Amino acid sequence: MSSEIRTSDSVILSVQHVAKSFHHKKILKDVSFQLSGASASVLIGPNGVGKTTLLKTLAGVMRPDSGEAHLVSLPLFTENFSHRKHLIYWSHQSLFYPAFSGMENIRFFLSLRNQSIHDQKIIEQLDYFGLLPQINDPVRIYSAGMLQRLTMIKMILSDWKLALMDEPTSALDVDGLDHLNHLMKQWKEDGRALLFSTHDIGWAESWADTALCIRNGVIEQEISSPKFQDMHHFLSEKR
Amino acid sequence: MTYFSKKGNVLLAIITLVLVLIGLWAIIFVAPMIPQQEWAQRIFYYHVPLAWNAFLGYMGVLVFSIIYLVTRKSKWDIYALSAAEVGTVFCLLILITGPIWAKPIWGKAWTWEPRLTTTLILFLLYVGYFMIREFGGPYERSSRYAAVLGILAAIDIPLIYFAVDFWAPAVQSHPQRDMSAHSSMVLKIFFFSLFTYTLILINMFRYRVHVGKLELQKLEESHV
Amino acid sequence: MTLLHLIKKEIRQEIRAKESIISMVVFGTSVILLFSFAFNATPAEFSRFLPGLMWMTFLFVSVLGLLRSFSAEKEMDAYAALLSSPVDRGSIYLGKLFAFWIFLLFAQLFTMPLFALFLNLNISAHFFTFMVLVLVTDWAIAAVGIMISGMGLRTRMGEVLVPVLMFPLLSPVLISATKVTHTIVSGSTLAGTNFWMMILFTFAVVFTATGYLTFGAISEE
Numbered sequence: 298m299s300s301e302i303r304t305s306d307s308v309i310l311s312v313q314h315v316a317k318s319f320h321h322k323k324i325l326k327d328v329s330f331q332l333s334g335a336s337a338s339v340l341i342g343p344n345g346v347g348k349t350t351l352l353k354t355l356a357g358v359m360r361p362d363s364g365e366a367h368l369v370s371l372p373l374f375t376e377n378f379s380h381r382k383h384l385i386y387w388s389h390q391s392l393f394y395p396a397f398s399g400m401e402n403i404r405f406f407l408s409l410r411n412q413s414i415h416d417q418k419i420i421e422q423l424d425y426f427g428l429l430p431q432i433n434d435p436v437r438i439y440s441a442g443m444l445q446r447l448t449m450i451k452m453i454l455s456d457w458k459l460a461l462m463d464e465p466t467s468a469l470d471v472d473g474l475d476h477l478n479h480l481m482k483q484w485k486e487d488g489r490a491l492l493f494s495t496h497d498i499g500w501a502e503s504w505a506d507t508a509l510c511i512r513n514g515v516i517e518q519e520i521s522s523p524k525f526q527d528m529h530h531f532l533s534e535k536r
Numbered sequence: 537m538t539y540f541s542k543k544g545n546v547l548l549a550i551i552t553l554v555l556v557l558i559g560l561w562a563i564i565f566v567a568p569m570i571p572q573q574e575w576a577q578r579i580f581y582y583h584v585p586l587a588w589n590a591f592l593g594y595m596g597v598l599v600f601s602i603i604y605l606v607t608r609k610s611k612w613d614i615y616a617l618s619a620a621e622v623g624t625v626f627c628l629l630i631l632i633t634g635p636i637w638a639k640p641i642w643g644k645a646w647t648w649e650p651r652l653t654t655t656l657i658l659f660l661l662y663v664g665y666f667m668i669r670e671f672g673g674p675y676e677r678s679s680r681y682a683a684v685l686g687i688l689a690a691i692d693i694p695l696i697y698f699a700v701d702f703w704a705p706a707v708q709s710h711p712q713r714d715m716s717a718h719s720s721m722v723l724k725i726f727f728f729s730l731f732t733y734t735l736i737l738i739n740m741f742r743y744r745v746h747v748g749k750l751e752l753q754k755l756e757e758s759h760v
Numbered sequence: 761m762t763l764l765h766l767i768k769k770e771i772r773q774e775i776r777a778k779e780s781i782i783s784m785v786v787f788g789t790s791v792i793l794l795f796s797f798a799f800n801a802t803p804a805e806f807s808r809f810l811p812g813l814m815w816m817t818f819l820f821v822s823v824l825g826l827l828r829s830f831s832a833e834k835e836m837d838a839y840a841a842l843l844s845s846p847v848d849r850g851s852i853y854l855g856k857l858f859a860f861w862i863f864l865l866f867a868q869l870f871t872m873p874l875f876a877l878f879l880n881l882n883i884s885a886h887f888f889t890f891m892v893l894v895l896v897t898d899w900a901i902a903a904v905g906i907m908i909s910g911m912g913l914r915t916r917m918g919e920v921l922v923p924v925l926m927f928p929l930l931s932p933v934l935i936s937a938t939k940v941t942h943t944i945v946s947g948s949t950l951a952g953t954n955f956w957m958m959i960l961f962t963f964a965v966v967f968t969a970t971g972y973l974t975f976g977a978i979s980e981e
Contacts (some may be wrong), residue, residue, distance in 0.1 A: 539767060542788075592845070599923075604976050640959070657928050657931050660927075660928040661925075661928040661929065663924070664921070664924045664928065665924040667917075667920075667924060667925075668921060670924065671915055671916045671917045671921065672914075672915050673914060673915060673916065677914065677981075680977045680978075681911045681915070681977075681978065683924065683977065684911070684974045684977055684978055685905070687970065687974065688904075688907070688929060688967070688970060691966055691967070691970060692929055695932040695959060695962065695963055695966075696881070696931055696932050698932070698959060699931070699932035699935040699936055699956075699959055700931075700932075700935065702939075702955060702956075703934065703935045703939065710828070719838075734968065
């Protein structure tokens, strides 16, 4: 009994019956799942199955046709935006203003979250990730790997409870991947919830506590502590 | 299933047709001549109901668009699109019948008469509305944009009208305004015509909604 | 507070990229030059058409600026980060609206004197009224323009759709602004302009409110 209360307490995101169509084609038909704190979940599924759509919908970039979701008991998909201070979105694209420097971008996005952080702290992070030489350059001239590092800095300095990460490992070199692995560990220890998609199921195996296997617009399978073979098996099934 | 496999739809269409024929007879043979205007005046038994229909159509767009934005149910989008299309057909007919009347009476086909001008601007607005439906991207997005535009257009109507009305005060006064001064037969036939045209609008709207639903059904089936 | 950050972001963006204002000023200048060549009329003849031509020019100029107003959001999809931030869509709209209003005023600061220099625009009789007119009219243009260009952002043929949708919507604004400018240029009494000013104010208020309420439906992907 008491353990049940604790589980419901630690639920960070709960999603019920989310559906979304494009051109009247139902990409997501009925997606329901829950995420608890201190856990990482991976979305796997073949291409075009709606992983990005689901992440964008939860991030607030899109609105679903129907369904409900709550982030720490605050409703998503309404005009109310207070839940969004608890989430952060990492997309395929780097989501920065190209004419601004890395410093300015970070400062701007933190200000939208009502967080005032001393510039010195941002500089420390830029230094740590080796971006200090480019501190005054517009991010337009950053390489893909540098942009990923800048995204990590944004994630580190922002307060959030849920991260929605779309292919975070793409365009990362070995060094960048080390940084990300380190952060994943730390975020889980902090008790935050992580939801990510990736094609690198080897990497997913090392971090995911749960695999949400999407096909035909629903979560067909939920595998806890998924192994490489489980995920590979699901992805190679032809249906 | 076609539109006419429903008995109610057949009945509605037949009643409308009969009433339109009666109306046509009344307008040609019963309606009294109005001095100075002669035959030209009779187009108003059509012209004014056309305007009424366009107005009803666009008010429909406003209402259905708001409901669509709130509920996001495709049904309301189909209603809004149908109302917009039907309204625009009547809008075009106003733009045609207006000059037909104006030519013999005022000597020139186009005058910047406020209501006609407002209609022209509205027509242009709705050309844009259909363009955004066409080029707005996936259905859900273009429907959403169209809904916003439908609301903007409806809000704009009174502003356009007031602006245009004051902009060209020199043009002749509105011919319909003194119609009530004429014999009661004129009014009777006019209201009869207004009623039949509203029925025509309802027929067209229902038919377009039917087609819209079929299109949606077909699209959804094509994805299965 | 958030609104202030959003406005500051837009203005800093413009200072960096200089896309909107420069294109607006250059385009406006060339149109004014073309007008003076094409009409080649005496000032007296020209004064009849000047108010209309001036507002037409600014309408075209604003389209050019509006087409750039979302380009920074698009390039690296910063818009997605903005939409997933704890900011309401209405504030995003108001931020863009206010910033574009400033840009348009700024562009007019450079082009308006050319109207006076080349085409004999004379507003000295009612300078203050003219200022109010420009402020309100620009706000009305921006209120509609930001909504439409927000749609154009995610639309094929956005460059075509923005003017096609914007001009008929703004027709009451063009008519009113032209009428008031006419009175100002002629130097006669302003008694007749109240009605037009009222239309402009109503338009600005009503469309700003509508934009604030509907920008959620416009901005989402």
